[in-house]
Amino acid sequence: MAEIVIMPKLGFNMEEGKLVKWHKKEGDLIQKGETFFEITTDKTNIEIESTADGVVKKLLVQEGETVPVTAPVAIIGRADEDITELLREIGAEPGGKTGEAGQPPEKGLHSEICAAGRAPEKAEDAPLKLTPRARKLAADQNLKLSELDIKGTGLEGGISERDILRHLDRIKATPVAQKLAAAEGIDLEKVSGTGANRKIMKADVQRAVAEKTEQPLYASKAMPEKEVLDTIPYEGMRKIIGDRLSHSKFTAPHVYFSTPVDVSRLYALRDQITKLIETKVSLNDMIIAGAARALVKNPMLNSSLENGRIVLYKSVNIGVAVALENGLIVPVIKNAHEKKLSEIAQTTRELAAKARAGKLIPCEYNGGTFTVSNLGMYGIEDFTAVINPPEAAILAVSSVRKTPVVISRDGREEIEIRPLMKLTLSVDHRIIDGAVAAKFLNDLKDLLENPMKFLI
Amino acid sequence: MPYDFDVVVIGGGPGGYVAAIRAAQLGKKTCLVEKQALGGVCLNRGCIPTKTIIKSINVLNTVKSAEKFGVRGVDAEQCRVDLSQVQQRKRQVVKKLTGGVAYLLNANGVEVVQGEAGFIDNHTIKVGERAVSGEHMIIATGSLPVEPPIPKEGNVPVLVSDEVLELTEVPGEVAIIGGGVIGIEFAFILSRLGAGVTVIELMEEILPAVDMEIAQKVKAFLKAGGVVIHTGAKVTNFVGNRVYFRKNGAVESVKADKILLAAGRKPDVNGLSLEAAGVRVSKNGVPVNTRMQTNVDSIYAVGDVNGRCMLAHVASMEGMVAVENICGNEARVDYGKAPRCIYLDPEIASAGMTEREALEKGLDIKVGRFSYSGNGKAVIEAGETGFIKVIIDRKLGEIIGAHMIGAHATEMIAELVLAMNLEGTAEELIYSIHPHPSISEVIPEAFHAALHKAIHAV
Numbered sequence: 001m002a003e004i005v006i007m008p009k010l011g012f013n014m015e016e017g018k019l020v021k022w023h024k025k026e027g028d029l030i031q032k033g034e035t036f037f038e039i040t041t042d043k044t045n046i047e048i049e050s051t052a053d054g055v056v057k058k059l060l061v062q063e064g065e066t067v068p069v070t071a072p073v074a075i076i077g078r079a080d081e082d083i084t085e086l087l088r089e090i091g092a093e094p095g096g097k098t099g100e101a102g103q104p105p106e107k108g109l110h111s112e113i114c115a116a117g118r119a120p121e122k123a124e125d126a127p128l129k130l131t132p133r134a135r136k137l138a139a140d141q142n143l144k145l146s147e148l149d150i151k152g153t154g155l156e157g158g159i160s161e162r163d164i165l166r167h168l169d170r171i172k173a174t175p176v177a178q179k180l181a182a183a184e185g186i187d188l189e190k191v192s193g194t195g196a197n198r199k200i201m202k203a204d205v206q207r208a209v210a211e212k213t214e215q216p217l218y219a220s221k222a223m224p225e226k227e228v229l230d231t232i233p234y235e236g237m238r239k240i241i242g243d244r245l246s247h248s249k250f251t252a253p254h255v256y257f258s259t260p261v262d263v264s265r266l267y268a269l270r271d272q273i274t275k276l277i278e279t280k281v282s283l284n285d286m287i288i289a290g291a292a293r294a295l296v297k298n299p300m301l302n303s304s305l306e307n308g309r310i311v312l313y314k315s316v317n318i319g320v321a322v323a324l325e326n327g328l329i330v331p332v333i334k335n336a337h338e339k340k341l342s343e344i345a346q347t348t349r350e351l352a353a354k355a356r357a358g359k360l361i362p363c364e365y366n367g368g369t370f371t372v373s374n375l376g377m378y379g380i381e382d383f384t385a386v387i388n389p390p391e392a393a394i395l396a397v398s399s400v401r402k403t404p405v406v407i408s409r410d411g412r413e414e415i416e417i418r419p420l421m422k423l424t425l426s427v428d429h430r431i432i433d434g435a436v437a438a439k440f441l442n443d444l445k446d447l448l449e450n451p452m453k454f455l456i
Numbered sequence: 457m458p459y460d461f462d463v464v465v466i467g468g469g470p471g472g473y474v475a476a477i478r479a480a481q482l483g484k485k486t487c488l489v490e491k492q493a494l495g496g497v498c499l500n501r502g503c504i505p506t507k508t509i510i511k512s513i514n515v516l517n518t519v520k521s522a523e524k525f526g527v528r529g530v531d532a533e534q535c536r537v538d539l540s541q542v543q544q545r546k547r548q549v550v551k552k553l554t555g556g557v558a559y560l561l562n563a564n565g566v567e568v569v570q571g572e573a574g575f576i577d578n579h580t581i582k583v584g585e586r587a588v589s590g591e592h593m594i595i596a597t598g599s600l601p602v603e604p605p606i607p608k609e610g611n612v613p614v615l616v617s618d619e620v621l622e623l624t625e626v627p628g629e630v631a632i633i634g635g636g637v638i639g640i641e642f643a644f645i646l647s648r649l650g651a652g653v654t655v656i657e658l659m660e661e662i663l664p665a666v667d668m669e670i671a672q673k674v675k676a677f678l679k680a681g682g683v684v685i686h687t688g689a690k691v692t693n694f695v696g697n698r699v700y701f702r703k704n705g706a707v708e709s710v711k712a713d714k715i716l717l718a719a720g721r722k723p724d725v726n727g728l729s730l731e732a733a734g735v736r737v738s739k740n741g742v743p744v745n746t747r748m749q750t751n752v753d754s755i756y757a758v759g760d761v762n763g764r765c766m767l768a769h770v771a772s773m774e775g776m777v778a779v780e781n782i783c784g785n786e787a788r789v790d791y792g793k794a795p796r797c798i799y800l801d802p803e804i805a806s807a808g809m810t811e812r813e814a815l816e817k818g819l820d821i822k823v824g825r826f827s828y829s830g831n832g833k834a835v836i837e838a839g840e841t842g843f844i845k846v847i848i849d850r851k852l853g854e855i856i857g858a859h860m861i862g863a864h865a866t867e868m869i870a871e872l873v874l875a876m877n878l879e880g881t882a883e884e885l886i887y888s889i890h891p892h893p894s895i896s897e898v899i900p901e902a903f904h905a906a907l908h909k910a911i912h913a914v
Contacts, residue, residue, distance in 0.1 A: 174878060174879030174880070175853075175878075175879060175880050175881045175883065175884050176852055176853075176854045176879035176880070176881055177879060179851075179852040179853060179854075179881060180852055183851055183852065201879060202854070202879050
């Protein structure tokens with residue numbers, strides 16, 4: 001029996017996935033466990049393995065296409081199997097239930113997800129072909145789709161969320177505005193209306209046309225002192241990072257605490273460890289280990305403000321910011337406080353490598369409780385970081401610099417050259433007071449300057 | 457409250473009284489100052505009186521043609537309009553309507569102050585001995601007929617429109633100076649009442665603002681009705697009851713028992729002392745922005761006095777827009793979509809641009825025409841002389857202009873105004889089912905013709 005392959009839901013917040021690459025084409029043989037396709041979620045690329053053996057009968061989604069989670073993307077079956085009926089069935093309910101066909105799509109892992117993605121409505125109430133998101137939108141907007149003349153552009157004329165949005169827009173733009181938009185290639189979804197009830201008028205579309213035609217002029221001719229090298233769409237990971245950071249900065253009042261840390265002893269310890277074990281332990285690994293221990297002592301820093309409550313976590317999951325070509329991602333070292341230094345080093349290395357290869361899976365970058373961002377390798381003297389929500393604090397680690405330091409020894413003060421590293425802690429001042437933050441930072445400084453305490 | 461009123465309206469015509477009612481409806485303490493009769497020129501000396509007289513003429517015409525419809529017993533030869541009786545009915549109509557305005561103002565709690573207003577400062581006017589202050593002032597003082605400075609000799613029987621409307625006897629010969637809307641309406645009225653009418657127009661065409669095809673049709677049927685029309689003719693002087701004018705380089709003259717000056721109207725700011733309020737005024741009236749605001753923020757000007765568009769219905773809209781802006785709601789007047797009507801028989805109505813205006817603006821247009829002779833109801837009513845002409849944008853089908861001459865044109869233009877305001881296109885009108893039989897069926901037909909081909913035409 002042919003099996004429908006769907007867009008998997010890989011994280012709680014994942015609503016849609018973009019199919020980046022097919023590793024098989026129609027007619028190819030495929031085995032369970034073989035990489036079938038790659039998707040990109042809001043964070044990363046993930047390879048999806050086949051859960052069935054057989055022949056790829058049909059690819060329903062093109063590379064680059066974004067579809068809602070649980071929407072069918074392919075059919076795997078026997079070489080001689082007729083899937084016409086199945087195609088009709090999923091046309092009737094793309095991504096939804098295919099109950100009458102006898103074979104629920106991907107039992108087990110995905111069945112629960114399928115149920116979640118479907119609006120609680122009986123099939124006979126909606127004889128139209130609807131995607132789950134379209135159905136939800138129709139329910140939210142109280143639309144009687146059977147009475148509206150909506151043209152579906154989905155599989156076999158199925159109606160997608162976008163089709164409904166387009167329809168809603170259609171009735172909100174005047175006929176002249178619609179025709180002008182069509183003639184000028186203006187997307188009415190992006191035009192705000194100034195007419196009665198925010199109806200889109202001709203003038204609104206004209207404004208959009210003017211903006212569209214003005215932009216290249218602006219870039220190339222009108223302002224020669226600002227020549228454009230390239231324009232990059234603000235979307236995908238870039239937009240997610242941007243949205244999250246601005247949300248953080250706009251909602252959490254940030255306060256900053258800086259302290260220099262003398263890493264002489266940390267260096268000495270690292271050199272000793274290097275002689276003992278194969279795994280290379282970096283200064284950053286030691287900072288993570290130190291932070292984990294300081295967080296156990298100062299649980300307020302290991303918390304988040306969620307739904308009107310301050311949640312203090314027992315788990316100490318430390319995110320490590322990893323720079324990527326087109327953004328950054330923060331893989332998480334789970335339960336760092338229970339890990340040995342070598343384990344932390346090992347985990348960090350593996351996660352960073354996966355992150356750079358775009359192969360992190362959501363559970364590897366979700367669930368952090370605190371973040372360490374290290375720009376030491378770039379020689380930065382001092383910087384501050386924006387808190388990674390919903391966490392309450394982030395530690396910015398700068399470079400180690402040889403610095404003259406006044407040392408008191410035997411009642412005498414001397415200047416010595418010491419390797420100093422600046423740590424800057426950003427905290428969400430809504431929930432963390434200055435004294436609490438200072439104590440955490442001092443505890444961390446003490447640990448890092450006296451790494452023997454790791455043992456105690 | 458530092459002022460006596462939130463809003464003080466000066467002038468009770470269609471701009472002023474509508475503004476006053478609207479302001480009161482929106483909770484403003486409102487005062488209306490009127491020096492003559494409520495309703496202004498429109499109700500007392502303009503739209504309403506002329507249309508009342510025209511109604512009598514149209515009834516005469518219907519009765520005279522009774523035989524054609526199989527109605528016997530009417531002696532067409534004996535049928536005539538008794539002008540003094542028409543005047544009596546006109547006064548009744550005017551009284552009823554102005555009484556209605558007074559009732560509405562009162563019912564809405566507007567205080568009406570009788571007298572002539574003059575500004576003392578930008579928030580205060582003086583009406584007789586009384587000082588009235590307002591947070592916002594709306595000037596709606598209307599317009600006066602222009603009296604061109606033409607040299608006169610002897611006893612010249614010159615009238616303006618106000619005076620013509622009071623005639624109780626039909627003059628023998630009338631010369632009308634000006635072939636615009638007012639002059640042509642009076643040419644129609646007076647000629648149908650039996651006067652010999654000569655129209656003298658400076659421009660090359662009568663009704664210069666009307667679509668050319670329609671203006672020519674008007675000219676043709678006025679001429680057929682005995683009206684003599686001189687275009688491109690400049691009046692040089694009046695000597696007694698003779699009007700001298702220069703046409704094609706030659707001096708001509710025409711004898712007239714009455715001479716009607718219909719050379720347009722000018723904003724009336726007499727006695728307002730606008731300088732006391734710091735309000736700027738030009739020879740074209742009190743300039744306003746799109747919110748109807750004068751150069752003084754708290755003072756607005758609506759209707760003929762602002763010189764934008766001298767039509768009663770536009771004045772009313774300007775009044776409402778001024779009040780909306782006073783109340784903090786953003787509002788504007790879209791002059792391009794205001795209907796313009798001429799109440800001849802057949803009627804003329806239009807909205808939007810004429811074909812010439814559209815071409816001068818460089819628009820890529822298509823024109824659709826449909827004749828009343830292809831319309832069932834028009835044939836029933838023996839009103840086949842008439843046509844509709846629509847102008848649409850070639851690419852979008854947007855309605856650029858609509859022009860009609862024929863029965864009920866002044867009623868039907870409203871449909872096109874609505875369609876234009878809603879930014880409808882030719883298709884929306886074609887696919888709106890029109891009642892049958894009705895003359896309104898000519899509208900979708902004209903749009904059919906513009907796009908491709910009308911159904912009831914070859």
